[in-house]
Amino acid sequence: MIKEALQYIAGLANTRTEAIGDQIFSTQPVHLVRQARAEAIKVRSLSGMVEYLKSEFDGKTKLLIQVVSPTEVHAFGTFNRDLDRNYLITASALLPEFRYGNFYESEDFNIKLQSGFVPSHDRAAVLALVGNIREDAVKTVGDDGVSQSVTARTGVATVAPVPVPNPVTLQPFRTFVEVEQPESEFIFRIKQGPTCALFEADGGAWKLEAMYRIKNYLLLALEEKVNSGEIVIIA
Known part of the structure; x- marks a missing residue:
């Protein structure tokens, strides 16, 4: 074992390189000893x-x-x-975390919308609708899958069909707080439960902004x- 190790070390001492055509070959395997770098x-x-x-x-x-x-x-x-x-x-x-395309229970959706989005007119409209929606009536109107209406309180003791605003322009906290959060459009959907979701609708243009x-x-x-x-x- 010792003899073989000594022969290996001796072989390293005789390592040389040769050019064959446009390529350079070494007679022994060699490894780069990288320069140390500080951790960022x-x-x-x-x-x-x-x-x-x-x-x-x-x-x-x-x-x-x-x-x-x-x-x-x-x-x-x-x-x-x-x-x-x-x-x-x-x-x-x-x-803050917000999973776009996932449906939230209305109470959870309300909390996340208030804590993770910049106050705006559209945010207030969505919050008002979610806060007043009746638990038993969510229906879709039209055949294009875009328009929705829900039964919601419209006064102290009255309920009526209310159109769901779409699309809505919102400003989620999606970048550093030192800069103004970019606005973008979202599709707001409601399902029986009721549960609510937001779907991104700007193709990611907000990232460049x-x-x-x-x-x-x-x-x-x-x-x-x-x-x-x-x-x-x-x-």
């Missing part, structure tokens, strides 16, 4: 990222900030000797460093 700091807000970058806590260096998605932003430096990038800090948004707003926020917050060329921001 993780924050949950854009303001936390801005404070860190302004402090120059880890020194002054040229950085690229990439808005990866409405909920994720990375700040990193250039390549090291192994062509790996040095990530300094990442920001991940802390958001959110990323654009994050970029603008960072450009303004880090204006001095951007103007001096220390920081470049892309989205």
